[in-house]
Amino acid sequence: MTDTLHIEIVSPERLLKSAETAMVVVPGSDGDFGVLPNHAPFMSTLRPGVLEIFDDEAGAAERLFVKGGLAQVSPDGLTLLAEEVIDLSSVDTGDLASQIKDMQEDIEDAKDDVERAGYEKELAWMTALQDVLAA
């Protein structure tokens, strides 16, 4: 029995993070959930939101924004297949606001439903990111 939780965050481009932690709070699509060491096997899709990584029980959390993906809790630890991970400190709020505006215009101009759905998905994570930053 280990008392640390091994996590791996993988993006399509590379292995982003592999570390031992105390607890991780994951933004699951049906609600946030915390994962402690020896969590039962579990699998969930992610919604755009903040991933909080606690290195030790008292310590402050490392906060990362994930755009969506899949979390898999196995006896070996937590694996996050994240499409994209954004460091919250690197986001420019003004930039983001203009991107959201562009996206809203794109949705209005979309030719068909498939295209619109694609844009709406983009918009969803952008607004989620904005909400997180505003909070």
Added chain:
Amino acid sequence: MPSLKDLKIRINSVKSTQKITKAMKMVAASKLRRAQEAAESARPYAERMEKVLTGLGASVVDQPGASPLLIGTGRSDVELVIVASSERGLCGGFNTNIAKQAKAHIAQLLAAGKTVKILCVGRKGVALLRRDYGDLIIDTKDLSGVKRLGFGDAQPIAREVLAMFDRGEFDVATLFYAKFQSALVQINTKQQLIPAPLTVAANDEDAGDDLAGAIYEYEPSEAAILEDLLPRNVAVQLYRGLLENAASEQGSRMTAMDNATRNAGDMIDGLTITYNRTRQANITKELIEIISGAEAL
């Protein structure tokens, strides 16, 4: 008989060609290292994705209402052939080999009375396929502006392919690319993208072990997770194929340029010998003329 001056000019021209090929080889070598690293770092994601899909897919595949991305449309009349090639030439038989394999596959499909649509990624493949199957090419993706291939470059292509699939424009999608093994060896690979080829993997006991060992709880549900994962899997597989292809291209170019440099070296040696012989012959001739002139006096 070429004059000494002609020979000198030829030697110099071959020498400058050699310089170019040598430089290209070195550029390819450094690009290869980067491409190889990119391909390797993309591996963990694709592997984990495959594991999850295999575990999930095996349990869902028999249920009614499973995603057509997994079980197919039930037909195989229209096939989309995605051909990945390079953006630049001078890389040996790289593009020719891919095109050859794709062409053989297309010919086979056409012979079986199926409809084929071709999507080319990369400029060079188009040039090779246009001659025989120009009317079948529906689109060409140009990645020549891309310096470093990222997931963001593969995603739009995947999205387009998926949109086409949703509109029922094809039943099966196959990707042709060169899998990187070493700088000398690239394996031409045919990979089925849609429907996801799970049945093969599901029979492989090891692949399912990781998931079979534990009973998982799913949120929201197995089917919903799969629904989310399958389109992403197409993008990931495509991305992986393109990365492998990029590494193969550089490997192939490196080998080709190495050969070219060596050939130029051989040519220079040959020309230098001819040059020296001609020079010697000229000197001898002049000497004979002087001596025979002196004797005649």
